[in-house]
Amino acid sequence: MKAMQYTGYGDPSKIRPAEVPKPEPSPTQLLVKVAACSVNPIDWKLRNGSLRFLVPMRFPSIPGMDLVGEVVATGAKVAGFRPGDRVVACLGSRNAGSAAEFSVVDERSAALAPNTLNDHQAAALPLAGLTALQALRDRGRLREGGSVLVVGGSGGVGHYAVQIAKALGAKVIAVCSTANVSWVRELGADEVIDYTRTTEFGPAASFDLVFDTVGSTSFGHYEPLLKPDGIYVTTLPGIGLMLRALLLPLFSKKKIRAVMVKSKGRDLAFLAALAEQGRLRSVIDSVFPLAQLDAAHRRSQTGHARGKIVVDIHAAATGPS
Template identity: 75%
Template sequence: MKAMQYTGYGDPSKIREADVPIPKPAPDQLLVKVAASSVNPIDWKLRNGSLRFLVPVRFPSIPGMDLAGEVVEIGTKVTRYRPGDRVMASLTSRRFGTAAEFAVVDERLAAPVPKMMNDHEAAALPLAGQTALQALRDLGRVKEGDTVLIVGASGGVGHYAVQIAKVFGAKVFAVCSGVNAPWVRELGADEIIDYTQTSEFGSPASFDVIFDTVVSEPFGRYQGLLKPDGIYVSTLPTLGLMARSVLLRLLSKQRIKTIMFKSNGEDLAFLSKLAEERRLRSVIDSVFPLSQLDLAHRRSQSGHARGKIVIDHGGSAAPT
């Protein structure tokens, strides 16, 4: 089968096309013909070596964690899916490999694709959507009436976070550029903060939860905006944040937490149901063919993607 591979640590030129055997599903796995996948920041961080001490890569290696496609074969212990089913999933960082014609997926990580969702929208959802869900629900404990600040609201994780926070009944303040403000507001944001026009993100002690998907400034930038028992959730486990988290527990009721994404089919099925109910949608920044995965990585690394970057594997299914 055709696949893209990392050939070593470095820039996107380290991504090359290769012919490799079609994988065989284990007893608890699905073999999926991949219609679309997506690019997430972790993909190029694995490629450039910045995560090599946490998640070392063995070369050559097929990149990619998200996929949407059709089940073509099932393992002997699989009970919930049959050949012909459309599924989406996010693999783990230690078993990635969706930038290929076929991929194997643990049954427990998969969820059905809603009939009204096309393959591009489905492939965009798993990692970013589950990250937003777990950050807000499990770490931030967002509930009805909370006030939530989302930094990076127009990004892959951020645009899902806006919608999920609204599902939970929160009032959402979204930080993004003015050019992205109209569609972020359409996603449900109550207030837009244009970071290109102001450095003031709110009044002191305004927010129950701050979800920082950008992590380009120190926690001190946001601490005063949190309520006395507020929670700051980060997508990046920096040493500074970890040290500050320990100190904060001794001095305050405020908390610093870092989302460590865990793929699971139950969370993805929850998001799938929201999509089916038209309460959650994927915003697609751009679509690249599989052969141009290197260009998709460059787009992601630019930091200017609006929503998700999707990889089309050919023959993506339209919604029915």
């Protein structure tokens, strides 16, 4: 089968096409014919070696954690899926391999794909959607009537966070650049702040939760915005921030938490249900053919993607759309 592989640590030139054997599912796995996958920042951080001490890579390896596709075979112990099912899944950093014509997926990491999302939109959902859901609901304890500031509301994780927070019944304030203000408001944000025009994101003690998907500004900037028992959740925890998280309870009821996504099929099913209800959609920045996965990585590394970057497994190599 056709696949793309990392051949070593380094820049996107380390991504090369390859012919590899079709994987065989274990008793608890699905064999999926992949229609599309997506690119997330963790993909190129694994490739460039910046995460090598946390998640060491073995080369060559097939990248990609998100996928949508058709189940073509199931392991003997699989009970919840059957051949012909259209599924979405998040494979996890240690089991990546969706940038290929076929991939194996643990049954517990998959869910039926929502009919309201096409393949590109569905492929965009798993990792970013799970990150947003678990950050807001689990790490941030956001509940109906709560208030949340979403920093990076136009990004891959952020644009899902805006919609999920609204679905949870929260008041949502989103931060993004000028070009993205109108469409982030269309996603459901109650207020959108243009960070190019102001660094003031609200009065003191405004938010139950600050969800920072960007990580370019220190916690000290956001701490005054939190209510006395508010929670700051980040997708990009540094050593300094985690040390501060340990010390903060000594003099404050505020909390600092990091979100480390867990590949849970039941959470994907929750997101799929929101999509079926018309309460969650994917915004696609660009679509690349499989053979141009390196270009998709370069696009992601700019940090300016509006929504998600998708890779169409079967598209001709004619460039991004």
